[in-house]
Amino acid sequence: MQDVFLITIRRLRAPLILIILVFAFSTAGMALIPGADPQGHPWHMSIFQAFYFVTYTATTIGFGEIPYPFTDQQRLFSTLIIYLLVIGWAYLVGSILSLTQDRTFQQALVGARFRRAVASLSEPFYLVCGLGETGVTVVRMLDRLGFRFTAVDRDERRVQALELEQLSLDAPVLYADVRSPETLAMAGLLKPECKAVLALCSEDEANLGVSIAACLLRPGLPVIARADSPAMAASTSALGVYRVISPFREFGERVALAMRAPDTYRLLAWLTGAPGSHLPPSQPPRIPAAPGRWIVCGYGRYGREVGAAVQRAGFELAIIDPSGAEIPGLLCVKALGAGAPELREVGVEIACGLFTGSDDDTANLAVAIAARRLNPDIFIVMRQNLLSSEILFARFGADMTLAPPQIMATECLALLRTPLLAEFLDLVRAKDNLWAYALAESLRALVGDEAPLFWSFAIDDDEAPGLSDVLRRGKDAPAIGDFSRSAHAREDRAPCLAVLLVRGPETLELPGDEVGVRLGDRLLFAGRRAAKDNQSLMLSNANVAAYVLGDRRQAEGWIWRTFEKALAR
Amino acid sequence: MNLEKVVFAFVILLAATLNFGFVYGGVENPAHHHIWELFAATTVNLVAVVLKFGDRTHIGAVQQAASLVALLQLLAAGFFWFFLAPKDATPGPDALSSIVSLAAGALVANGVSVVILIVDTSIQRR
Numbered sequence: 001m002q003d004v005f006l007i008t009i010r011r012l013r014a015p016l017i018l019i020i021l022v023f024a025f026s027t028a029g030m031a032l033i034p035g036a037d038p039q040g041h042p043w044h045m046s047i048f049q050a051f052y053f054v055t056y057t058a059t060t061i062g063f064g065e066i067p068y069p070f071t072d073q074q075r076l077f078s079t080l081i082i083y084l085l086v087i088g089w090a091y092l093v094g095s096i097l098s099l100t101q102d103r104t105f106q107q108a109l110v111g112a113r114f115r116r117a118v119a120s121l122s123e124p125f126y127l128v129c130g131l132g133e134t135g136v137t138v139v140r141m142l143d144r145l146g147f148r149f150t151a152v153d154r155d156e157r158r159v160q161a162l163e164l165e166q167l168s169l170d171a172p173v174l175y176a177d178v179r180s181p182e183t184l185a186m187a188g189l190l191k192p193e194c195k196a197v198l199a200l201c202s203e204d205e206a207n208l209g210v211s212i213a214a215c216l217l218r219p220g221l222p223v224i225a226r227a228d229s230p231a232m233a234a235s236t237s238a239l240g241v242y243r244v245i246s247p248f249r250e251f252g253e254r255v256a257l258a259m260r261a262p263d264t265y266r267l268l269a270w271l272t273g274a275p276g277s278h279l280p281p282s283q284p285p286r287i288p289a290a291p292g293r294w295i296v297c298g299y300g301r302y303g304r305e306v307g308a309a310v311q312r313a314g315f316e317l318a319i320i321d322p323s324g325a326e327i328p329g330l331l332c333v334k335a336l337g338a339g340a341p342e343l344r345e346v347g348v349e350i351a352c353g354l355f356t357g358s359d360d361d362t363a364n365l366a367v368a369i370a371a372r373r374l375n376p377d378i379f380i381v382m383r384q385n386l387l388s389s390e391i392l393f394a395r396f397g398a399d400m401t402l403a404p405p406q407i408m409a410t411e412c413l414a415l416l417r418t419p420l421l422a423e424f425l426d427l428v429r430a431k432d433n434l435w436a437y438a439l440a441e442s443l444r445a446l447v448g449d450e451a452p453l454f455w456s457f458a459i460d461d462d463e464a465p466g467l468s469d470v471l472r473r474g475k476d477a478p479a480i481g482d483f484s485r486s487a488h489a490r491e492d493r494a495p496c497l498a499v500l501l502v503r504g505p506e507t508l509e510l511p512g513d514e515v516g517v518r519l520g521d522r523l524l525f526a527g528r529r530a531a532k533d534n535q536s537l538m539l540s541n542a543n544v545a546a547y548v549l550g551d552r553r554q555a556e557g558w559i560w561r562t563f564e565k566a567l568a569r
Numbered sequence: 570m571n572l573e574k575v576v577f578a579f580v581i582l583l584a585a586t587l588n589f590g591f592v593y594g595g596v597e598n599p600a601h602h603h604i605w606e607l608f609a610a611t612t613v614n615l616v617a618v619v620l621k622f623g624d625r626t627h628i629g630a631v632q633q634a635a636s637l638v639a640l641l642q643l644l645a646a647g648f649f650w651f652f653l654a655p656k657d658a659t660p661g662p663d664a665l666s667s668i669v670s671l672a673a674g675a676l677v678a679n680g681v682s683v684v685i686l687i688v689d690t691s692i693q694r695r
Contacts, residue, residue: 028605
């Protein structure tokens with residue numbers, strides 16, 4: 001705010017001094033020029049009357065000749081000062097208007113507003129650096145999950161685009177260079193409410209800069225950094241940040257997973273999907289089994305990942321690349337890929353799969369449409385670059401569409417949403433088809449098609465004060481099954497499923513209903529929000545916990561318990 | 570020679586001298602205190618305040634504060650004149666003594682301003 005004030009005053013110094021001088025001159029002149037009262041006696045305006053006249057004349061209000069009609073001398077002088085005053089006034093107003101248009105001034109205003117908004121954030125929030133496709137996707141998901149965040153980007157247009165987004169909560173967004181630690185401090189890095197930093201810029205150097213700043217200024221704060229090149233990923237990991245995500249590697253891993261275990265892929269996509277996303281009702285993408293030929297169109301960084309994945313799976317690989325990449329031992333064609341001749345050359349009729357991996361959505365669609373016409377049975381995996389192309393990709397209906405921003409965003413969110421979720425998802429990734437199918441179906445039976453909510457807690461005094469109170473009173477250990485009992489009628493079940501139990505170094509996946517729970521255990525649940533609310537009632541309230549665990553006598557207040565004890569004696 | 574510095578020193582000195590000219594004389598004697606001198610002193614002080622705006626140095630901040638004090642005192646003196654003087658006449662001895670003492674307060678602040686100006690000038694190397 002001080003900046004704004006200083007800039008204003010500095011810019012307006014000249015017009016203000018001019019106005020003061022012109023006003024002083026006019027006031028003095030009006031008070032000195034002789035006038036006449038109605039009786040014709042000589043009369044002089046007082047300084048105050050002169051100032052009053054000058055004020056309403058300068059601002060073009062023009063109340064007229066007050067208090068008595070002017071003499072000709074007064075009118076002559078008035079004519080002169082009107083020109084002076086109007087020029088001075090116009091100069092001042094013009095300066096103010098041009099100041100409000102001034103970029104420096106506007107930036108100072110925006111900066112001041114941003115600082116205030118960040119300072120008033122009193123809930124936990126995330127700091128998002130970089131508002132490209134990935135950043136915007138992350139921000140949208142954070143907003144939908146009800147998390148607060150602040151965001152910084154170097155590009156003013158992206159910041160403006162985010163301001164136009166329909167976010168449920170107003171988030172402070174700043175247009176500034178994320179590489180400067182001052183910007184990060186402004187965006188709330190030093191506030192204790194800042195729970196994590198997400199460095200999602202498209203430039204690796206910027207992400208590294210953010211990671212370094214965060215590691216030095218807030219040691220121990222989780223940092224999730226995007227790193228495109230392996231070298232940068234290595235140097236970012238060396239900082240000890242929480243997780244480094246490479247969009248290309250994640251992309252390749254998804255394709256490889258879909259190839260190895262389609263049901264696991266489907267389950268993961270459902271679990272990590274945006275809130276409200278549905279379980280794909282149809283069969284998961286069944287990639288044809290090896291042997292066969294795959295065509296990779298666009299052999300960039302994504303194409304290389306996918307090519308490696310299909311080769312590992314035992315397929316033969318052919319490449320179409322506009323820049324003419326030559327890989328020894330592979331059939332390579334230099335072309336765009338959308339024409340029938342080049343597609344025939346790499347054998348589209350006999351190929352079983354096609355990947356379109358260029359950074360241009362139109363080109364990808366063109367290739368896919370051409371290939372589908374030549375070979376209706378070909379399995380098509382597409383890379384979607386822009387979120388805005390969603391409608392075209394949905395209409396085309398490729399067998400698998402992967403949007404790198406979406407993948408990055410779901411990765412980040414999985415890490416942030418709740419503790420233990422990342423561990424659970426890592427565990428799911430290693431599972432086979434059958435396990436994933438069984439889990440997907442049992443979850444679906446429990447919570448419906450919509451993506452389940454995840455929540456986790458530790459059984460200790462902080463997160464489950466009510467339950468640990470009951471446990472300490474010597475009740476029998478509750479079983480996992482008791483956690484899904486309704487707090488209102490304990491025979492009823494709330495729709496939730498325990499998916500992970502962590503006890504010290506041990507991890508137990510999908511613990512059965514009969515597994516006992518002890519103090520200090522950590523649990524991850526999946527289910528509906530109602531189930532979560534129901535469970536938090538039991539965790540926080542000792543009486544509810546006692547009721548749910550089935551001990552009617554303990555389900556009373558402290559006074560009644562003491563009274564009963566006294567009676568028993 | 571820097572024209573900006575000349576103007577700055579000129580305004581500050583003029584503010585102090587005009588202020589002194591108004592205050593000088595018997596405190597209750599209307600013949601020694603003229604309304605026009607008060608008007609001029611107030612105007613020049615107003616210019617001085619605006620000139621000093623936006624200076625972020627420590628010495629600049631003290632200058633600014635001194636000028637603001639002087640302006641406030643002079644404006645108060647002006648209001649006293651406006652409300653206590655009978656129409657189209659000079660104020661009585663009681664009113665005039667309040668006006669002059671307010672202006673004398675402004676003179677102290679203006680004096681501080683001049684001292685700072687001299688100190689600031691003398692610590693310059695060239």
